[in-house]
Amino acid sequence: MNVEEEVGRLKEEILRLGKPLDDGSYQVTFGELFNDDRCANIFEALVGTLRAAKKRKIVSYDGELLLQGVHDNVVITLKPEAAGSAV
DSSP states (O other): OOHHHHHHHHHHHHHHHSEEOTTSOEEEEHHHHHHOHHHHHHOSOHHHHHHHHHHTTSEEOSSSOOOTTTTTTOEEEEOHHHHHHHO
16 A cells, blocks of 8 residues: 555544544544554554644644653644545
8 A cells, every 4th residue: 555545544444433623624533543453453643643643734733742541641733634535
């Protein structure tokens, strides 16, 4: 799977697990994504996929590198324009 495919799958998983906001974006915590069995089976390197999506301005979150445990409560936001294109 290439990076674009992984970012597309990430959008799908954030839509599945996340909570919709009034502006059309979706939010999920890093811990929810990291600890989800389905995500664990899809993503070999979740942190790398998140960084690629952030670089492409598809998601936003505080910080650069997310680590399990330490950053479980960091909120990841799927931007409204990306959420609309994933449906």
